[in-house]
Amino acid sequence: MTAIRPTAVAGMFYPADAGELMRQLEACLAPARARRAADAAPPKALIAPHAGYVYSGPVAASAYALLEPARGRIARVVLMGPSHRVPFRGIAVSGAEAWASPLGTVPVDRETCERLKALPMVGELDKAHAQEHSLEVHVPFLQAVLGAFALVPLVAGEVPREVVAAVLEAAWGGPETLIVISTDLSHYLDYDSCRATDAATVAAIQALDPGPLSGSQACGRIPVGGMLDLARRRHLRIETLDVRNSGDTAGPKDRVVGYGAWALYEPEAADAADPVQALAPKLLSLARASIESGLAAGRPAPADPTLPQPGAVFVTLKRNGQLRGCIGSPTAWRSLGEDVVDNAFKAAFKDPRFPPLRPEEWEGLTLSVSLLTPPVAMAFRDEADLLAQLRPGVDGLIIEDAGRRALFLPSVWEQLPERRQFLAHLKAKAGMAVDHFSATFKASRFEAVEMKSP
Structure with missing residues (x-):
């Protein structure tokens, strides 16, 4: 295990001198800070670029300026970016105890890293971190806006995005934890082609739809894809903060690289429940109708075609607080309209712990439907x-x-x-x-x- 992971791109992507570095960070942050709403809540997650500060720093700053009101409250940053130099399968945890920076060392949250290593396709691979810039360039920005924090550095190789989502979910935490996903957009196109390509990428990210993203659109498409899948599952709200390219910031326009920044916000508790609770009358009605169909005709009610989205539900029957039947789906493998009517029928008539429900038992039973998030x-x-x-x-x-x-x-x-x-x-x-x-x-x-x- 390496005690401290040294900087690899200080003096190239950003200044190696602490004073010069702080001046450049402030030059990037000041305009973004002026645009930030005074009462804005801090985001739960950011997507931000990782090029040299002269090129992508102003775009990254539009995201990082949002964190300044959370200084002293965010204590842990889960930082994930793509591997540019070392090909491998899976997600690489850093084995270091701390990461060096011109602004001072940042401790690594070893406890979280060790927990994540127990997940499928996650392991320790320091060579994936040694020369990788996609994480390192974010560290000084984080130090400037947050002060002290612990880092969970993760490099993504070739890995299914559902694995990325599972890792981020495992490290999600509460308001003390920030998620940062690192990516640039299109590479080395002419200015107009870059703008057109990046516009399609922005539309996909804004829609929380990673399906259309390719490696030519975003070098960090794998970590971005996992983040978007998780954001959709958790009902996060996304905001596009800034989209520019190197032709807009500090380079020529004949061969440019695109950059974008996004903030993702957790819903308020009441807001998060509303979309599901709005389904409650329909789901309960379908479950009841399916049981009544079973009593009358020996078969479940037809699936509801107005609920085509995948869904996983458990249907529970109780009498006087005592269980009388419970059957469900732990994961969504069919439409919600199919799942609720089938599981309601099975809870009443196919639970092996109980005899099939009789008509005289139906009156007085309590019925509940539980809609599950993915495990x-x-x-x-x-x-x-x-x-x-x-x-x-x-x-x-x-x-x-x-x-x-x-x-x-x-x-x-x-x-x-x-x-x-x-x-x-x-x-x-x-x-x-x-x-x-x-x-x-x-x-x-x-x-x-x-x-x-x-």
Whole structure:
């Protein structure tokens, strides 16, 4: 393990002298600061460029100026960029204890790095970091606007964007954590071609749609793609801050590189729930209709074609607070309209723990539909680490090992409010011993919005 990762591009991409560096940073930040709304909330994530400051610094500054009101509150920065020099598959964690900068060393959050290494396709690879500029150029900007913070440096090689999304989800944290994704846009086109190409890229990013992005449009398309997938899942709002190219800032116009900056904001709690809660009457009505169809005709109700989007739901039946049936989908593999009617029918008639529902039982049962977020693999060193990460009342949990698997919805915390008790009962549900744990033990967590019939 390297104690301190030294700078690789200081004196080339940005000044190596601390005083000169601060003057250049201030020259970039001052105009951006003047454009920032006084009451603007800090973003949860940024997408910003990584070229030499003379070229991309003003564009990057439009993002970094937004962080100054959060100085002293943001304590950890998860920084991910593409690999330009070392080809590899996966995501590389830095093994250093700290990163050097002309403005002083920045500590690496080793605990988070070690947790992330437990995820698929994540490992330690210092040679991927040694000469890589896509992360390094962001560090002085972060120091200038945040002061002290800990860094989680991640270089993305060839890796599916769903892996990127899982890593970012695992490191998401709360308001103390900022996510920064590093990318430039098109490379070495003439000025007009660059503007046209970058306009298409901006449209895709603004739509949170990574599908159209290619490597020629954004060198960081892989980390950007994972971020956009996660942003869509978490209902983040995105704002395009600045889009320019080197022909606009400091270079000729015959062969330019494009740059863009975006801020992503978490929704307010009420806003986040509204799109889902608006579905509640329809989902509950469909579930009820499917059960009534089962009682009358022995088959579920038809799927609702007005809900074509993928969705994963659990349907639960209770009598006097006691479970009478619960069946669902842990992941979205079909349309929401199909999933709710099928799982409602199965909860009533196909749950192996109970006999099929009889007509005389239907009256007086309570019905709920839980809409699930995609499960995210958890990284943990041991069972104590896993327990410490669980959020009572928030997390649903899926565990699996040695061919055994079980799931608890977040609502189970109402009956099992203590973490160790929650996990022990889930192990028992999976057919595992209460004290079972192994190197192959896996856990994924998810959230759910529960909708109950009146």
